[in-house]
Amino acid sequence: MKSYIVGNWKLNFTVGEASIYLHKLQKNLPNYRDIEVIIAPSTIALQPLSLQIDRHKMKLGAQNAFYRDYGAFTGETAFSQLRGIVDYCIVGHSERRYIFREDDKMVAKKVAAAVRNKITPILCIGETESERAFGETADVIRDQLIGGLSEVADDDLEKVIIAYEPIWAISSTKSAKLASPDEIAEVVSLIRKILGDTYGKKLAEEVPILFGGSVNSSNAGAYLTVPGVNGLLVGGASLILSEFTDIIEVAKRVKS
Ligand code: PGA
Secondary structure, eight states, X not given: OOEEEEEEOOXXXXXXXXXXXXXXXXXXXXXXXXXXXXXXXOHHHHHHHHHHOOTTTEEEEEXXXXXXXXXXXXXXXXXXXXXXXXXXXXXXXXXXXHTSXXXXXXXXXXXXXXXXXXXXXXXXXXXXXXXXXXXXXXHHHHHHHHHHTTTSOGGGGGGOEEEEOOGGGSTTSTTOOOOOHHHHHHHHHHHHHHHHHHHOXXXXXXXXXXXXXXXXXXXXXXXXXXXXXXXXXXXGGGGSHHHHHHHHHHHHHHHO
């Protein structure tokens, strides 16, 4: 399986800044066949960057989109409008869940809309610090995973990527902590078990599972070698070109 390195730029960079970053990243980056590099800028930058991006080297992802294809939904951008522009879309990021109140039902519709529009959803799941403290991690993971995939046909599961992002490890969380490789391994194996019990073992092994939460070039190697982890979802560190480039290099070293 390929390794996935996703840069989630969140609400950062003007279109011009995004374009300059992309230009420099493409210049530095060889064509790594076994590493899928994905950058996820703000929606407004997607269309211009889609004209600039060298798809042999990297792909574009959206950070969010709406599940209806058209209609009276002021301010939204549809997956159908992003079709052909992006290859991936982050869905159910904790910032969408907690700041914009997206629940599992909404997330499920978005996952299905992405698949319907030939965009690979990167479904984010993860527990809060207090859920972990109360021993609820497994239940939260199960609910978000089963809930988020509930509108996808079993045959389409292979078109989905899962990202485990414990909210307490995300760098913008107050007093964020680093997740240990053991903590990640435990949840990733739980995710595969739930997928296996629900959809069968073969499919469960084929779904890429990424880790995200304060990833940088110093810890990327440790996280990428956690059993069952197929890539990284990088926030803050992806805004620094040299850091993001180094993370991709680490992924390349781990792969070979
Ligand atoms: P972080 O963000 O790498 O800054 O912790 C990850 C994310 O929120 O996707």
